[in-house]
Amino acid sequence: MSFxxxxxxxxxxxxxxxxxxxxxxxxxxxxxxYAFLFPIADEDDEAVIMKIVKENEEEVLMDIEDDAEWNSVVEAWEDIIDELESEEESLELEQDSNQ
Structure with missing residues (x-):
């Protein structure tokens, strides 16, 4: 199974x-x-980031236990969010200028 x-x-x-x-x-x-996961039912639950690894030819989700790896993954995720927000702002500015 692939996620x-x-x-x-x-x-x-x-x-x-x-x-x-x-x-x-x-x-x-x-x-x-890595997968960024968001809880569906309970908004009090926290979002999580998990590592996707192959085990017996199937992908499984694993906790990230190494602190250095965790810090790198969180930094990469924050960069992704910043990039998405920047793209969204650019689209909004473009739409505003077209009106």
């Missing part, structure tokens, strides 16, 4: 409860793939 954006996945939280997440974005960093 894709807008797919719904079920993760088990620290209390053993199932929580549904939507994959918002899949991105690559240093030859690794």
């Amino acid at each position: 894709r954006e807008e797919e719904i996945v079920v993760l088990i939280d620290e209390d053993g409860a199932e929580v549904e997440f939507e994959i918002i974005e899949i991105f690559e960093l240093k030859e690794n793939k």
Whole structure:
């Protein structure tokens, strides 16, 4: 199975409860793939970033346990968000100038 954006996945939280997440974005960093997931039902749950690894020819989501890797992934995610916001602002300015 390969993960894709807008797919719904079920993760088990620290209390053993199932929580549904939507994959918002899949991105690559240093030859690794990561997924940004947002909780569907409970807005109090936090969004998470998980590493996508191949295990027995299937992709699985894994926690990022290495602090240096985590810091790099968070920085890359923040860069993606900044780029998306910049593109959105450019589109808004373009639309405003066309009116």
